[in-house]
Amino acid sequence: xxxxxxxxxVPVKLTEGHRLCAxxxxxxxxxxxxxxxxxxxxxxxxxxxxxxxxxxxxxNAWNVPWIHSAFExxxxxxxxxxxAYRVLKRKGKVQDDIRFVAFAGDGxxxxxxxxxxxxxxxxxxxxxxxxxxxxxxxxxxxxxxxxTSKGAATTTCPSGTCIPGKREFPKDITKIIAAHxxxxxxxxxxxxxxxxxxxxxxxxEANGPAFINVISPxxxxxxxxxxxxxxxxxxxxxxxxxxxxxxxxxxxxxTGESKRIAEGTKEKRPIQDWIKSQGRFKHLLDPxxxxxxxxxQENVDKKWEELIKLSKQ
Amino acid sequence: xPARISVIMKxxxxxxxxxxxxxxxxxxxxKDKCINCLVCWMYCPDNSVLVEKGELKGFRYSHxxxxxxxxxxxPKKAITMVEEGKE
Ligand code: SF4
Ligand code: SF4
Numbered sequence: 001x002x003x004x005x006x007x008x009x010v011p012v013k014l015t016e017g018h019r020l021c022a023x024x025x026x027x028x029x030x031x032x033x034x035x036x037x038x039x040x041x042x043x044x045x046x047x048x049x050x051x052x053x054x055x056x057x058x059x060n061a062w063n064v065p066w067i068h069s070a071f072e073x074x075x076x077x078x079x080x081x082x083x084a085y086r087v088l089k090r091k092g093k094v095q096d097d098i099r100f101v102a103f104a105g106d107g108x109x110x111x112x113x114x115x116x117x118x119x120x121x122x123x124x125x126x127x128x129x130x131x132x133x134x135x136x137x138x139x140x141x142x143x144x145x146x147x148t149s150k151g152a153a154t155t156t157c158p159s160g161t162c163i164p165g166k167r168e169f170p171k172d173i174t175k176i177i178a179a180h181x182x183x184x185x186x187x188x189x190x191x192x193x194x195x196x197x198x199x200x201x202x203x204x205e206a207n208g209p210a211f212i213n214v215i216s217p218x219x220x221x222x223x224x225x226x227x228x229x230x231x232x233x234x235x236x237x238x239x240x241x242x243x244x245x246x247x248x249x250x251x252x253x254x255t256g257e258s259k260r261i262a263e264g265t266k267e268k269r270p271i272q273d274w275i276k277s278q279g280r281f282k283h284l285l286d287p288x289x290x291x292x293x294x295x296x297q298e299n300v301d302k303k304w305e306e307l308i309k310l311s312k313q
Numbered sequence: 314x315p316a317r318i319s320v321i322m323k324x325x326x327x328x329x330x331x332x333x334x335x336x337x338x339x340x341x342x343x344k345d346k347c348i349n350c351l352v353c354w355m356y357c358p359d360n361s362v363l364v365e366k367g368e369l370k371g372f373r374y375s376h377x378x379x380x381x382x383x384x385x386x387x388p389k390k391a392i393t394m395v396e397e398g399k400e
Binding site for chain 1: 321324325326327328329330331332335336349350351352354355356357358359360361364367373376378379380381382384385386394
């Protein structure tokens with residue numbers, strides 16, 4: 001990997017002037033992902049915050065070819081581009097070695113875009129799919145998604161006197177994707193930029209479909225100060241709610257801080273710290289919902305132990 | 314009538330859309346404390362930390378939204394957020 005000073009010299013692929021909220025993690029993640037290759041890239045983007053905010057007509061924040069067609073088909077779109085590229089390359093009409101990446105929010109990954117994503121992986125296209133996971137449909141006003149945490153308040157699962165926010169646990173989409181037996185899948189966080197850039201580089205060079213699920217704190221929807229975005233991403237990892245790991249050639253490997261926690265050289269923080277850090281969980285601090293907070297911790301522990309077991313296989 | 318389509322032919326035109334007016338707090342760096350680690354550059358969501366030849370040169374106030382991530386992440390506490398309109 002090149003040094004951070006050299007990275008700062010690389011011409012930017014995503015410019016300033018986009019309209020994502022102050023402190024949004026998405027452009028930080030995209031910048032790190034795109035630093036994972038020095039080859040020309042084509043980007044496809046699912047409908048969502050990231051798409052709408054980087055392409056408001058008559059402006060666009062992209063210095064690389066970028067395509068948006070619909071909410072559900074970022075993966076289908078990029079597989080079409082990649083197929084055309086392979087044909088043109090075979091015919092000698094394109095010489096460049098090009099890489100393909102799709103960015104999608106959690107709605108466009110876990111829910112609406114899942115079918116297109118699963119199909120594109122099964123067909124074996126060479127592309128990297130990045131989920132910018134802010135755990136709800138933020139662009140349309142914070143509605144729950146299949147990625148929303150149990151206990152989180154959204155506008156479609158608000159917290160009130162009877163209901164403590166969302167009542168279901170999120171899907172474990174990274175494991176669902178890994179079950180496709182693809183060359184590369186990973187979980188990452190923008191606070192550990194080295195880990196995320198390395199994983200992106202592996203994804204771009206996986207020689208087949210690759211998937212990275214990245215936690216993307218959202219000041220507006222998670223109800224935290226804009227300055228706290230990176231801290232909160234780190235906290236997700238330190239509580240083991242969002243372990244850093246990769247799945248490559250059928251093997252699970254824990255990485256970054258998560259590896260140190262698994263080895264016992266770093267402390268695992270209680271989920272209470274995570275709950276306290278964001279307004280969307282505020283109601284869980286009420287003794288009335290203590291059982292839910294306990295259940296939250298139990299679920300994190302259970303998933304973490306499962307991952308440790310997988311990594312030892 | 315010939316069809317008219319509106320197409321943006323130039324890349325990166327969002328640069329012309331200045332988001333600096335969103336800001337209520339402005340980052341200011343103390344270069345005596347700064348060690349040019351560029352952590353602030355890595356985490357800026359708005360490409361607004363200016364770097365030249367590996368050195369932090371200041372901020373792109375035309376676009377910086379004042380989120381405060383740079384100040385919060387700087388390991389040397391070299392960046393302070395100052396209220397706009399005040400010195
Ligand atoms: S993070 Fe702090 S020390 Fe590092 S370059 Fe930025 S201002 Fe300087
Ligand atoms: S305050 Fe936010 S937008 Fe402005 S330079 Fe710092 S990190 Fe970038």
